[in-house]
Amino acid sequence: MTYATVMVSLALGQPNEARLQVAGELAERFEAAIVGVAAAQFAPPLYFTDGAEAQRLVDRGEASVRQRLSELEGQFRAATRNRGGHVEWRGAVDFPARYALQQARCADIIVSGGPSPAFSDAFSLASPKDLVMQAGRPLLVVPDGIQWLDLRSVLVAWKDTPEARRAVADSLPLLRKAREITVVAIPEPEDDRPAVLGSVTDVIAWLTRHGVTATARVSEAGRNETAADHLGRVAADVGAALIVAGAYGHSRFRELVLGGVTQFLLTQSTRCVLLSH
Structure with missing residues (x-):
């Protein structure tokens, strides 16, 4: 048994360096493909409007999400540039847990960060709690601040x-x-x-x-x-x-x-x- 595909679940507005580092190490250790996955959903304000103004607000919000996902893709590709092997990015405007759970079918192991105290978890990141209980794949949780996967x-x-x-x-x-x-x-x-x-x-x-x-x-x-x-x-x-x-x-x-x-x-x-x- 080996890990042929490592999936790393990334999050908007959260540190991703530790999980990217460990996912890259796994890909190198096992000569595995690495797939970066991220999604986010526009969270409408508490006091919402309707009609044309509402549509403009939604459009602006989704455009912002797409821009931030594009920036996150750039961070992912920079972190995996010298890791070798197949590198793939999957991003979407969607609820992060739902999207990550769908993509888990492609992976042997999922790398994630720890839980976030952010109120908008469901809109900006896939909780490791959701991933481990529903993905059907092993989940490697990497706390912020971890610099390498120590197997001593x-x-x-x-x-x-x-x-x-x-x-x-x-x-x-x-x-x-x-x-x-x-x-x-x-x-x-x-x-x-x-x-x-x-x-x-x-x-x-x-x-x-x-x-x-x-x-x-x-x-x-x-x-x-x-x-x-x-x-x-x-x-x-x-x-x-x-x-x-x-x-x-x-x-x-x-x-x-x-x-x-x-x-x-x-x-x-x-x-x-x-x-x-």
């Missing part, structure tokens, strides 16, 4: 669920290039610890058969510590710059209510995170 130490957050199994399989190309890998399970109080250790041992054996050497770790959260906090502490302990994990949602309505660990991984700002759902 990778932490795999293991839980015996379909999402975690998919994440391990989806991350296999990266794990093969990593120097040190730790597979950690954080048991719930009611879990059978020997069974948890057995499941981690199976993952280590599976990775070994795929040419990947990893270390098992079963680590229990403290009494006043959440699983998310403990996972962050383990990541710091092993010096992990990348965390691999399954993404979990609690709501059946588009699964937009995320679990605590998934929410933590999407919002922390120090490490890259590969998530699969």
Whole structure:
């Protein structure tokens, strides 16, 4: 398994340098095509008008969006100019999440930035929450400020669920290039610890058969510590710059209510995170 096509989801009005850097690195590492994707929709003002004046306002707004998309395309092409391989741009005046999810069919992995506090998220950027839960592709979340994809130490957050199994399989190309890998399970109080250790041992054996050497770790959260906090502490302990994990949602309505660990991984700002759902 490899990554033949890397898709990078870009956003208007947000920093894109980190995700462009990491997407370019992935394309080089795997000799992959790289596809830049961005969309935005004109957001009408709160107090809107009608008739000819309304149409003029919409036309001006959409023209501004197209101009900003063109500038973003320029940034994308400048960042990928010396990366080699096939480079492609896809941009549209559309709701960003809808457009990015449509384009995800062309990719093996999607690179995105973290969530934005901007009020107009739905009009200007595709939220990583939407991408990971609906794209059907692994999502590599790159926080602003990351300068390179550090694979010297990778932490795999293991839980015996379909999402975690998919994440391990989806991350296999990266794990093969990593120097040190730790597979950690954080048991719930009611879990059978020997069974948890057995499941981690199976993952280590599976990775070994795929040419990947990893270390098992079963680590229990403290009494006043959440699983998310403990996972962050383990990541710091092993010096992990990348965390691999399954993404979990609690709501059946588009699964937009995320679990605590998934929410933590999407919002922390120090490490890259590969998530699969």
